[in-house]
Amino acid sequence: MELKGRHTVKANPATLWTMLMDTDTLSKIVPGISRLEKTGDNSYKSVLEIKMGPVSGSFTGNLEMEDIEEQKGFTLKVQQNSSIGNANAAIKIELVPVNADETEVAFDGGAKVTGLLASMGQRILGSVANMLTKQFFANLERELQTRVSA
Template sequence: MEMQGEERIAARRDIVWAALNDPEILRQCIPGCQSLELKSPTELSASVKIKIGPVSASFSGDVVLSNINAPESYTISGEGKGGIAGFAKGGADVILTEDGDDTILAYEAKAEIGGKLAQLGSRLVGSSAKKLAQQFFADFNAAVSAQAAANS
């Protein structure tokens, strides 16, 4: 399953870049995130609880940042195991483009699931994944824009 989109964020690119690398901001914005801990500058461990259709699942796994081109772009990828619910893995290429005092955050994401979640059907899982991605980027936008406004 593939998703793409973009968000206009009312903050300079360096502020958006710093937020994309801040585990506390990411934890607040990832839907259902229970914990997100920095293991190294490019590795994090995460625990997320989500509900897709009739299935609730808790996933734990690792997140890796690669192809880092600060402050313009990186690839974020992860893999989580949800016990009987199955597994989820995926990644996103994130690109930040300056537009005056704003930043355009564009993303292209791919996700793959298996186990009980995969049995729900691709339409339900796909629409849920898109909704979760949109929620993350909207929450991220609000958090970063508010932080930038408070600091200006």
């Protein structure tokens, strides 16, 4: 499955970068996350609760950031296991300044799923991914708002 898109956020790359590198912030903005634990400089252990149409499950696994370029981007490697199937993804994330106050977040990658996720969830996987992406950016913007008002 292809994961691709772009979204402009009202923040400069430096602010965004700080947020994306902070465990507490990530726990607030990644949809479905119920636990996030830093296990290394650029790696996390996670528990995610996600519902995909007829199938829902609790995913445990690792998130890793590779090819990190400060304030410019990184590749996010996701390996998640659950009783309804496993998911593997590699997503390249780039932060491109639009102007002094805005940054475009571009992401491009693919995910591979197995088990029930593949046999029963495939049909709706794309729309689930779109929804999760939307939620992520909505959460991110809400978090930015909180910071501004604080």
